[in-house]
Amino acid sequence: MESSQQNFQHLYWRAGFGPGLDSMKSGKIDDEIKKVFENSKNHIPIILTGWNPVTPKEARSFTDAEKSAYRKTEREGRMEITTQIFNRQANASFFLREKLTLFWMGHFACRVGNPIWMLKYYNTISQNALGTFSELLKNMIRNAALLGYLNNNINRKGRTNENFARELMELFTLGIGNYSEKDVKEAARSLTGWGFKPDGDFVIRQEYHDTGDKTFHGQTGNFDGDDIIRIILAKKECSTFIVTKIYRYFVNHQPNSDHINKLSDQFFKSGYNIELLLKNIFTSEWFYDAENIGCRIKTPIELITGMVKVFNITFVNPIARMPIQKVLGQTLFDPPNVAGWPEGLSWIDSSTLMYRIRLPEVLLQDAESLVVPKEDFDAQETMRMAGETAVKGKKVKTTYHTSALTQKFFQTSDEEITKSISSCLLLTKAGENRYKLIDSYTAGTDKNTRIIKTAIYLMSLPEYQLC
Amino acid sequence: MNRKKFLQLSALASGSVFIPKFLNGLNLNGSLSSDFDGKTLIVIQLSGGNDGLNTFIPYKNDLYYKLRPQLAIPESSVLKVNAEMGFHPAMSGMKELYEVGDLCIINNVGYPNPDHSHFRSMDIWTTASGSDKYLDSGWLGRYLDTSCAGCNNAHVAIEVDETLGKAMKGKMIKGLAINNPERLFRATKDPFFKDMMALKGNDKNANSNADYLYKTLVETSSSVSYIYDKTKIYKTTEIYPDTAFGKNLKLIAELICSGSETKIYYVSLSGFDTHARQKLLQEKLLTVVSDGMKALTNDLKKNNKFDDTLILTFSEFGRRVQQNGSYGTDHGEANNLILTGGALKKKGFYNSPPDLEKLSQGNLKYQTDFRSVYATVLKQWMKADDVKILGSEFDKLSLI
Numbered sequence: 001m002e003s004s005q006q007n008f009q010h011l012y013w014r015a016g017f018g019p020g021l022d023s024m025k026s027g028k029i030d031d032e033i034k035k036v037f038e039n040s041k042n043h044i045p046i047i048l049t050g051w052n053p054v055t056p057k058e059a060r061s062f063t064d065a066e067k068s069a070y071r072k073t074e075r076e077g078r079m080e081i082t083t084q085i086f087n088r089q090a091n092a093s094f095f096l097r098e099k100l101t102l103f104w105m106g107h108f109a110c111r112v113g114n115p116i117w118m119l120k121y122y123n124t125i126s127q128n129a130l131g132t133f134s135e136l137l138k139n140m141i142r143n144a145a146l147l148g149y150l151n152n153n154i155n156r157k158g159r160t161n162e163n164f165a166r167e168l169m170e171l172f173t174l175g176i177g178n179y180s181e182k183d184v185k186e187a188a189r190s191l192t193g194w195g196f197k198p199d200g201d202f203v204i205r206q207e208y209h210d211t212g213d214k215t216f217h218g219q220t221g222n223f224d225g226d227d228i229i230r231i232i233l234a235k236k237e238c239s240t241f242i243v244t245k246i247y248r249y250f251v252n253h254q255p256n257s258d259h260i261n262k263l264s265d266q267f268f269k270s271g272y273n274i275e276l277l278l279k280n281i282f283t284s285e286w287f288y289d290a291e292n293i294g295c296r297i298k299t300p301i302e303l304i305t306g307m308v309k310v311f312n313i314t315f316v317n318p319i320a321r322m323p324i325q326k327v328l329g330q331t332l333f334d335p336p337n338v339a340g341w342p343e344g345l346s347w348i349d350s351s352t353l354m355y356r357i358r359l360p361e362v363l364l365q366d367a368e369s370l371v372v373p374k375e376d377f378d379a380q381e382t383m384r385m386a387g388e389t390a391v392k393g394k395k396v397k398t399t400y401h402t403s404a405l406t407q408k409f410f411q412t413s414d415e416e417i418t419k420s421i422s423s424c425l426l427l428t429k430a431g432e433n434r435y436k437l438i439d440s441y442t443a444g445t446d447k448n449t450r451i452i453k454t455a456i457y458l459m460s461l462p463e464y465q466l467c
Numbered sequence: 468m469n470r471k472k473f474l475q476l477s478a479l480a481s482g483s484v485f486i487p488k489f490l491n492g493l494n495l496n497g498s499l500s501s502d503f504d505g506k507t508l509i510v511i512q513l514s515g516g517n518d519g520l521n522t523f524i525p526y527k528n529d530l531y532y533k534l535r536p537q538l539a540i541p542e543s544s545v546l547k548v549n550a551e552m553g554f555h556p557a558m559s560g561m562k563e564l565y566e567v568g569d570l571c572i573i574n575n576v577g578y579p580n581p582d583h584s585h586f587r588s589m590d591i592w593t594t595a596s597g598s599d600k601y602l603d604s605g606w607l608g609r610y611l612d613t614s615c616a617g618c619n620n621a622h623v624a625i626e627v628d629e630t631l632g633k634a635m636k637g638k639m640i641k642g643l644a645i646n647n648p649e650r651l652f653r654a655t656k657d658p659f660f661k662d663m664m665a666l667k668g669n670d671k672n673a674n675s676n677a678d679y680l681y682k683t684l685v686e687t688s689s690s691v692s693y694i695y696d697k698t699k700i701y702k703t704t705e706i707y708p709d710t711a712f713g714k715n716l717k718l719i720a721e722l723i724c725s726g727s728e729t730k731i732y733y734v735s736l737s738g739f740d741t742h743a744r745q746k747l748l749q750e751k752l753l754t755v756v757s758d759g760m761k762a763l764t765n766d767l768k769k770n771n772k773f774d775d776t777l778i779l780t781f782s783e784f785g786r787r788v789q790q791n792g793s794y795g796t797d798h799g800e801a802n803n804l805i806l807t808g809g810a811l812k813k814k815g816f817y818n819s820p821p822d823l824e825k826l827s828q829g830n831l832k833y834q835t836d837f838r839s840v841y842a843t844v845l846k847q848w849m850k851a852d853d854v855k856i857l858g859s860e861f862d863k864l865s866l867i
Contacts, residue, residue: 151742151793159792163742170584181583181828295676329630339586345679349631349644350621350687353680354654428677433666441659457659462680 001288003029009427010293011036013467014250015282016095017302020309021408021424033282037275040097040130045123046084051077053116055198077115081122082332083318089301090308100129100274102301103249105332106340108140108172110149112333117200121145121333133242133272134233137173141225144196150338153195155188157210162188165228167338173232175241179217186214190223239268243277250281252292253344259286294427294466297347300328302467303356304363307459310405310425313363316397324362324396327355348465360459362396405455406448414450418442421454430463503728506848509719509763509778510607510634510731512593513756515739516585517782518749519802520821520831523572526553530788530823538745538790551820557753560761568814569764569773570807571866574821576840577801577833581784584798585740588783593634595838595857606841607731608637609856610849615640622690625722626733627715635733642733643690646715652695655688664688693727700725701770705762708755712736716759720766723776730849739782743793756780760807767809774809777848777867781805781837787829801833804840812865839864 001007007029012019015036051073054062062070089098104125112118124143128136140146147153152164165187169179193209196202204224214223217231232238243264244255251259267277281287298306304324307313315321325331329352330341348356412420418435438457442450458464521538525531526545545553546562554562564570580598582588591598595606604612611624624635624642635642645651654660664684701724707713712734719732736756741748760778767773785802801821821831842861845853854860 154743154793156792161742161791161793162797166584176584176587297676327629345676348680348683349641350683350690351629351631351644351646351651353683354651354687357660357684358654358657431666434663437659437662437666460659461663462684463677465680466676 001029001285003027003032005423006293006427007288008032010288011282013296013298013302013306013427014099015278016099017089018306018309018467020306021404030283033279036096036282037279039093040095042094043097043127043129044094045127046081046119048077048080048115048119051080051115053114053199074113074115078113078118078333079318081115081118082322085122085332086301086305086308086318086321089305096278097126097129100278101126103246104129104136106335107245108143108146109335109338109340110146111335112145112149114145114200117145117148118333120200130275130278131273133267133274134229136274137229137233138226140172141168141191141194141229142202144200144202147194147196152191155192155194156208157189157192160185160188160192160210164188165191168228169232171339173229173238173241174235175237178235178237178241183216186216186223187228189214190216190228191225194225233272236264236268239272240264242272243267246277247281249343250278251287252295254295256286259284294463296467297344298465298467299341299343299347300325300330301332303328303359303465306467307360307363310455310459311364311400311402312404313398313400316399320396320398324359328352353462353465356465357460357462360456363398364400364456402448402452406451409451410447414447417450418454418458421451422458425455425458426461426463427467428463430458430461434461434463503730504850505772505775507723507729507772507776508731508844508848509776510733511756511760511778511780512589512632512634512733512735513739513752513780513782514585514589514735514737515741515782516588516784516786516798517739517752517802518741518745518786518796518799519782520785520788521745521749522555522558522753523574523803523816524553524555525551525820525823527551528820528823534789534823536790537794538796549816552816555749555753557750558757560757563761564764564807565815568811569809570805571811571813571815571817573804573806573817573835573840573864575801575818575831575834576781576804576837577784577831578836578838579833581800581830581833583784583800585783590633592781592783592837593632595841603636604638605632605634605636606845606856607635607733608633608641610637610731610845610851611635611640611642612637613855614849614851620690620693620728621686622693622727622729624731624733625694625719625729627718628733628735632733632735635731642731643687643694645691645694646711646718648691648695648698648718651687651691655691660684661688694722697722697725697727703762703766705765707762708758710755712755713759713762716763720763723772724766724770741786741795742791742797743795745790745795764807776808777810777844778807779804779840779844780807785831788823788826788831789829800827800830802831804837806840806866808867810867812867817864817866835864836861840866843867 009019011029011033054070089095092098112121121143124139128139147164150164150167151161155161155164162184166184168187169183170176189210193205195205211222213220216223216228219231221227240260244260247260247263248255263277263280266280270276322331329347335341409417409421418438422430438454441457442453445453521540524540524545526542526547532539540555544556546556546559547553548562548565561570578591578598582591582598593605594602596602607624615623621643626632626635626642626644627646628644629646631642631644698721701721703717703720707717715734719734722729736752738748738752764773767776781804782802784799786796786799791797825832838857839861842853842857843863843866845851845856846863847867
């Protein structure tokens with residue numbers, strides 16, 4: 001495929017969180033693809049320092065003041081983790097691994113509030129994000145956050161709780177129609193006793209584990225969680241389910257069964273190798289077809305991060321970013337429900353679109369941002385005390401840098417500025433009349449101001465919502 | 468509505484010169500608003516699978532206590548309304564409505580081959596599909612499609628939420644998601660924004676996604692102006708629950724009482740997926756539902772709107788009759804469904820209490836297909852072609 005600016009941009013929006021101002025690369029796109037994977041070869045865990053978790057037992061003996069202070073440190077821990085992730089998405093050379101991590105966090109969706117659990121959840125996923133799906137799955141059925149969210153810690157012999165077993169098959173591996181209600185019940189039995197300790201370490205409580213024979217997808221034996229996933233992974237439907245989801249996220253919301261079937265064959269044969277699957281996608285000619293470029297509505301995180309990269313935006317108080325994410329429908333560690341974040345045009349309706357269009361203003365001009373958090377789906381959230389409070393009615397204070405932007409375009413002639421910046425920010429042409437409109441709003445300003453305002457207006461166009 | 472009326476409304480809202488460009492972007496051939504007969508439907512969605520058995524309680528049934536040793540509501544706490552059934556203790560507000568004939572509760576509502584997954588079952592209820600079919604459009608969205616061809620007045624169907632759910636997404640027409648009219652109104656008044664939207668129609672845009680975005684903006688803007696206008700007319704003095712749900716009900720009340728020509732309102736409350744510690748969780752939620760509904764009906768009655776309003780409250784499934792090992796319940800099947808309004812034909816319980824003996828793998832069996840309820844509401848309340856909207860004919864019930 002052509003090593004065009006548009007193709008480079010396309011690659012960066014799909015393999016990462018946008019190109020920033022750095023869209024034009026010299027050289028061949030094949031080399032760039034290799035580099036993108038090279039940069040994400042290693043896993044660097046996030047480490048939280050200066051935070052000491054307490055056991056529930058210790059917490060019970062806290063005074064009210066101590067409890068309040070402890071909750072504050074929990075919030076700070078959560079904020080630190082989230083901020084580090086946002087920084088990685090915007091700035092790290094291993095953005096491919098971050099993109100996959102975000103995808104898997106939407107796949108193995110759960111709500112986590114405890115910072116230590118959050119860390120284990122993120123690091124486990126991040127470590128396995130580009131490995132094999134089998135290894136990732138094996139780790140996730142041992143993850144405290146996921147097990148807890150889906151009540152498996154109270155799934156016991158003789159008194160089963162089917163929540164985890166059901167979602168394991170419905171959402172994480174096979175999809176609706178590829179298992180029976182009996183399979184759910186038997187999988188639940190196989191997972192009895194699989195739980196965790198307060199610090200998030202996995203533990204099998206043998207006294208609660210059902211060691212009887214289970215019949216699962218036609219096979220019978222004294223199965224445990226590992227047996228269940230072994231049987232699931234042996235089914236081609238699992239491979240196709242995962243590949244379809246990845247295709248719809250990384251290529252086009254409209255699935256293409258030819259491409260998907262071929263990719264699934266390769267995925268299944270390779271032992272569910274995720275890195276290889278993504279390589280196959282990014283090096284395919286069809287990935288760069290016109291119908292796959294600019295066809296995707298940016299997720300809230302992609303939208304915000306894209307702007308962050310262009311203007312090097314920092315939130316003075318990191319918590320101010322949270323309500324913005326919430327209104328747009330995507331908060332880390334807090335998906336709307338266990339199905340994760342719905343994609344495509346689901347991000348768009350009257351309310352969210354208005355907010356997206358005004359986002360550059362909000363992030364760059366201290367505009368007022370009135371936001372109201374949404375109520376949550378599951379019962380546990382209703383009980384939990386809100387850790388992050390909405391920043392109602394307060395302006396979002398940010399610092400940002402325009403020098404990289406102005407330096408890049410200072411030499412560009414006035415007539416060409418809008419078009420040039422547009423080719424850097426937009427994947428599809430916006431049309432002459434839009435350029436003219438923007439010019440009418442930027443006329444008469446000095447060069448630097450003109451460049452900055454042009455970028456902001458371009459980011460306010462509906463076309464900027466696409467990648 | 469006719470062109471003149473629209474101009475008047477827009478002028479009131481914006482007082483600005485951009486109106487003619489707006490009209491280029493809109494198709495005003497729809498006639499839904501001028502046909503607005505004042506009849507309104509409010510749908511309240513309880514997400515997660517509300518445990519109907521602990522909501523309307525068969526307090527004389529031994530099996531109820533036998534299968535729910537810790538979870539059953541003690542008979543002494545039940546708010547009894549007749550010899551067999553009573554309300555959950557948190558629902559005193561709704562009990563008052565029952566006693567004056569404002570409620571109709573239909574037991575054992577469900578559908579054949581029920582699904583136990585939240586997403587599938589909620590999809591089935593919001594799209595009104597069979598459990599083996601996958602539809603992309605919502606039943607109320609299809610109502611908009613059939614009854615509002617060419618009409619782009621998005622405020623005709625309002626979802627009071629940050630985001631639009633499936634029920635109001637038609638094949639061609641979608642409802643409007645709005646829960647803070649003032650905030651949205653101010654956003655649409657930005658000069659660049661207005662000019663940018665006016666560009667639509669002047670440039671051939673090959674990208675259908677971009678087209679969709681422009682179209683959504685134009686429709687949003689005109690409807691937001693209309694709604695914002697209405698919110699300045701009536702302010703309630705009723706006390707609504709101090710939660711997002713309470714605020715949303717309040718907005719609905721204020722819009723109805725202000726005369727907004729909105730046919731359908733949709734609002735959700737989540738948290739009902741009580742796999743564990745159900746007692747406390749459900750109590751909190753039902754308090755909010757009951758108190759909210761009481762305040763809403765008070766407002767409607769005060770303003771003579773109650774007879775023209777029908778409220779449908781449902782959940783995507785009920786829960787298993789026997790409690791589980793965590794003082795909660797797992798996903799079930801049939802559930803009760805509540806109608807509230809001033810024009811109910813059948814008041815009180817529509818049919819007999821649930822059969823706790825003949826269960827379907829531990830779950831209550833359905834007797835009434837929920838699409839019969841939808842069909843009745845569509846045909847008799849909304850005067851619409853229920854067969855076209857639902858895809859086939861369902862028995863009507865004697866409800867309204």
